[in-house]
Amino acid sequence: MKDSRFRDVDIRAPRGNTLTAKSWLTEAPLRMLMNNLDPDVAENPKELVVYGGIGRAARDWACFDAIVASLESLETDETLLVQSGKPVGVFKTHADAPRVLIANSNLVPHWADWEHFNELDAKGLMMYGQMTAGSWIYIGSQGIVQGTYETFVEAGRQHYDGKLAGRWVLTAGLGGMGGAQPLAATLAGACSLNIECQQSRIDFRLRTRYVDEQADDLDDALARIARYTAEGKAVSIALHGNAAEILPELVRRGVRPDMVTDQTSAHDPLNGYLPAGWRWEDYRARSKREPQAVVKASKASMAEHVRAMLAFAEQGIPTFDYGNNIRQMAQEEGVANAFDFPGFVPAYIRPLFCRGIGPFRWAALSGDPQDIYKTDAKVKELIPDDAHLHRWLDMARERISFQGLPARICWVGLGLRAKLGLAFNEMVRSGELSAPVVIGRDHLDSGSVASPNRETESMQDGSDAVSDWPLLNALLNTASGATWVSLHHGGGVGMGFSQHAGMVIVCDGSDDAARRIARVLHNDPATGVMRHADAGYDIAIECAKSQGLDLPMIK
Template sequence: MPDWDESVDHAPPRRQVLTTTEKQLALRNALRYFPTEQHASLAGEFLQELNTFGRIIMWRYRPTAYEMKAHPIQQYPAKSQQAASIMLMIQNNLDPAVAQFPHELITYGGNGSVFQNWAQYRLVMSYLCKMTDEQTLVMYSGHPLGLFPSSSDSPRVIVTNGMMIPNASTQDNYERLNALGVTQYGQMTAGSYMYIGPQGIVHGTTITLLNAARAHLGLNGDEGLGGVTFVTSGLGGMSGAQAKAAVIAGASCIVAESNAHAAYKRHQQGWLSTVCEDVDDAINQMVSAAEQKKPLSVGYIGNIVELWERLVERGIRVDLGSDQTSLHNPFQGGYFPIGYSYDAAASMLSDDPEKFAHEVRATLRRHASAINSMSENGMYFWDYGNAFLLEASRAGADIMADNGRFKYPSYVEDIMGPMCFDYGFGPYRWVCCSGDSNDLKVTDDIACEVLEEMLGQSPPEIRQQMIDNIRWIRGAGENEMVVGSQARILYADDEGRRRIASAMNSAISSGRISGPIVL
């Protein structure tokens, strides 16, 4: 049995949602992976996990004989290079440097799962070792249905996650079915094996900040955000991009994070300038940096509402504000209530879930009230697609306008839609499977060459987007964004994606790039 590792962050225990009869079903579902003669010895262990953590994780099957990370592709014992690349991507999603709760198989977002348990991981890796280029592995919420005959032009893996009948698709039903072991929430890139660390959304976040300032603070296209202040929350797998993006754009910011482990992890990885546990110290550092037009990201270890309310009390004007707490999962650890330490709130979540939910709703009401006060003082606030406005409205917060709509826009409708998505620009990610940082540098150079060639032919309405993207890829290496696999994020349109991919393919054929690339 692997030892409990305190060096990695662990998911808080989930609330108990199963009846005694349902727990028996959860055990049967877990034991199906093992020979009948092993059931008696495993059943008690799995039941203890279910009673302690609210789910069966199968700790004993977590691998410890090798390092969990993206290894160079040639090190994977696979018959198919495509299968080997999938093994690389899976292990990157579970790398302790990358994943939020690696030993619980959660990559980001509090519940974005790669698999439901370690037996599924081991089975899938075994299948991928055996797979040929004329087979397809079919996955259902972490459960491998098996290898099926297909053609070399077919997908090597078909993945579904979170399959719920819409009429029964409630939070309570999902939590029950997840505890039973029959569904999981894979987020966008956790359960699909495509996560590239916090870098995954940092380009989009940088573009969001730049265009929010251009539209609402009157900055022109060539200006950085020197002197601009930004306050938000979340230093997790996705939200952690905010601090790095703010510094790249030139702003000074505070990012609140309840989980000290997450904050210090981002600081150690170079994604956060400094960490503070005193709210006034955090505010003073942001204000001082803004006065000097100095890029700075301050990680405040504490509740975001404490930060907002203190900013209101001190009369500090903030230019830009948002939120990236995991409010898609408000009552299972995605959002923590004010007035409690992280550990105390985590204990309340499992010991007294009704009180936890009550405190979360009360905190959301205070959260919205503080944002309203800051907005009245000139701050531009947007919803970052994390369900903040939705959950605040459900909690009874003052978040609705007189016309029945939300007071604040989402970043899609107000910023990224008009500037990027409407023109076909979106996140384009690639991973250099050799693990060689020089290969990544070559791909950066190739992408820059392609975009510079395209810029001269671009219509006026997308010239600024092209200029932003060229500036981004030129500075990508020096911004030191790699966490885990040698990967890159770049916003590109359809033509840009195809031309960059073709150029990278030619570079692999000529030997300029030493190994295959996952797009």
């Protein structure tokens, strides 16, 4: 198993508009799978790890090869099934059916924990798909920048009158997702102190300009923060160290950040969270040898970490969980009031979800950055009156380097998604874009996830744990003709704590594609509006009415 998961190779998706597969509907998943493993995109591509702890794109290298071979030969009326990163069957379907159907990391609830997952994983029977790793629509850190940016901006609106100049954010974790934090804070106008225990991660973020500078030690970091906030400059500072040690120390010293959050991989105590006092190399080695002891140490440190976050919250400092399940872990370790600070979704994101707004994204299969710049311009043209969106597009172009195939993310909702998708398809048809584009989204979206410690925390009607919704979302996207559809378990917050669905659709410029795009990019966000309307949110009920949704029980 271990060896079958390592290959000393650099994968890069083909560029240009020559097909390797039999159609763009199969070329697209092929390129996006490979793009997920591009060394510029993935965290540890030689072991097939894309992001988020051990979120993989394929179960092992033999499976990767077999997926590629299947996609190369797949006909336009066939569908490939992928089970936890392994291609298990090719079936005759029809032109309007998805070309790939994916189920990753799903376990019958009573057995849905890390212990059981790790056992199956070690046996070669499973793979952790995270959200967009196993469903082939990860686009590097950019994907998360806007979400984090929207969150910081909204927090700034709620707590600081929309002015973040002279303020600073305290956080940790500069991994695949967390690495977006310093840049997002800067774009939002705030300074940030970013604790990360692996120097290699800091180096990566310095290289890609996601973080501005590295401090020598905690004193130096605080001095820089004091200087830049006084000057009103939005500079991001990385600090090499362990959050479970540094946060308690900051509390002891009486330091007061203006906002506190965290993006270590706390959802995965075995692989993603370094215990206080440990070295990373020892942590990784011992994870294999003595998993139980490692999990214990890791969770004990999370408890300390959360106690410090609670101390900040008690001082009135806006403190929130950024979706890594650290409160749950701390609670299991005896921190009874771990949930006293909120998750970022109920605090800042839910009103957007009510209108079907979420992490919509697209990628240029050509590999040509110009294709994305042209779509940027098209977005501005079609949505002329949204200054916030225009500002995002400008800053993104200026500050965010593409990783792998050029891509753009942009939080839009029901109505606009289909409009943009149809326009992009038209641009492919006319030759304005040099090759087809794919449109997808994160699983963390309005209608596609049940995750009571994160996306569905504190739902108004108490339906946090009802996972009928993401399942219906996946079934409807399949019925509507998305190009690939996925159903995952355990993304973000770890085994047992979430179920979620993904979808990607190809704009190849054809009439058939236009019909599918119109259905999928309407129905997909509409399930989110439906789910929130059903839970009783007024914003969602109004949105459903204004968009003409047919919801039989909503009058």
